[in-house]
Amino acid sequence: MESILSQYLLKQTSLRDFLPFKKFCELVAPPGSHNASIIKTKQLRLIYHALLNQDYDRQSEIEENLEGFLQQLRETELEQKTSNEEITNSSYNEINGYTKTTTIADPQLLKDLVEQLTDELQSRTSDLEGEIEQDREDIEQFVDSFNDLRYSSQTITDAVESATRELDDLHELINQQKT
Numbered sequence: 001m002e003s004i005l006s007q008y009l010l011k012q013t014s015l016r017d018f019l020p021f022k023k024f025c026e027l028v029a030p031p032g033s034h035n036a037s038i039i040k041t042k043q044l045r046l047i048y049h050a051l052l053n054q055d056y057d058r059q060s061e062i063e064e065n066l067e068g069f070l071q072q073l074r075e076t077e078l079e080q081k082t083s084n085e086e087i088t089n090s091s092y093n094e095i096n097g098y099t100k101t102t103t104i105a106d107p108q109l110l111k112d113l114v115e116q117l118t119d120e121l122q123s124r125t126s127d128l129e130g131e132i133e134q135d136r137e138d139i140e141q142f143v144d145s146f147n148d149l150r151y152s153s154q155t156i157t158d159a160v161e162s163a164t165r166e167l168d169d170l171h172e173l174i175n176q177q178k179t
Helices: 002-011 019-026 034-038 041-089 108-177
Strands: 090-093 098-101
Touching: 034 090
Parallel strands: none
Antiparallel strands: 090 098
């Protein structure tokens, strides 16, 4: 039994694949043994399933640990790669003791990038100028509408006061005719 368990632990396989229930029963309670008469098949099945659950938890833990280890390995490789690139991109000048960084770039590529950035900057500038002009027009329309409303409100107020006076005059006239 111990040799089977040690093989199982060394192989890191699932218990269900490594040790089927029938073989488990034969190992724990071989037919005709003292254990076979004491332990019932139902109890063996419960023990076997408990072991399977423990095995599943162990497999999950191994997978999580492996995933964490691989993530750390990727991060370490990325840091080393970045560090190696920084070391490779700089050369030491032994004469004056300074570090000189050298960058080799394709002049045509740089020219294309400058043109692309210039075009994008001009496009954004013209877009912003258009938005500013639209905002100015909106503000002018708002000011005009506000002024119209302000001046027309005085006209409306005057018209309401005039109509109120005429209505009062009509009421007086009606009251005089009744008396």
